[in-house]
Amino acid sequence: PKTExxxxxxxxxRARLTPDNLLFDGxxxxxxxxxxxxxxxxxxxxxxxxxVWNVRGDVELSDISALRIVLEVxxxxxxxxxxxxxxxxxxxxxxxxxKVRANLWDKQLMELxxxxxxxxx
Numbered sequence: 001p002k003t004e005x006x007x008x009x010x011x012x013x014r015a016r017l018t019p020d021n022l023l024f025d026g027x028x029x030x031x032x033x034x035x036x037x038x039x040x041x042x043x044x045x046x047x048x049x050x051x052v053w054n055v056r057g058d059v060e061l062s063d064i065s066a067l068r069i070v071l072e073v074x075x076x077x078x079x080x081x082x083x084x085x086x087x088x089x090x091x092x093x094x095x096x097x098x099k100v101r102a103n104l105w106d107k108q109l110m111e112l113x114x115x116x117x118x119x120x121x
Contacts, residue, residue, distance in 0.1 A: 034053070
């Protein structure tokens with residue numbers, strides 16, 4: 001890509017949530033897609049931004065776990081079109097499972113610590 005020849009990139013991250021039928025349209029022109037600001041002249045951008053989507057209130061947890069976030073790292077130079085530098089497809093189900101397991105583990109750990117305190121009396 002042109003970015004390799006020039007050395008530095010003007011990159012941004014574009015994210016979209018799929019399937020988009022679970023999203024509230026709200027006032028956004030493209031409700032299922034967001035992007036970060038452009039990190040200019042960098043090879044290791046750090047956007048430190050939060051992208052937000054509004055999921056409809058009538059959506060079941062099982063439907064939410066079917067959501068995927070597709071992240072694309074893009075670059076754009078003056079006078080050229082956007083180029084994709086990389087893409088990753090994240091399944092929300094995997095995150096939710098890890099979160100549930102972590103919460104269960106935390107709860108069991110707290111119960112165990114409470115029992116130990118009670119036994120020490």
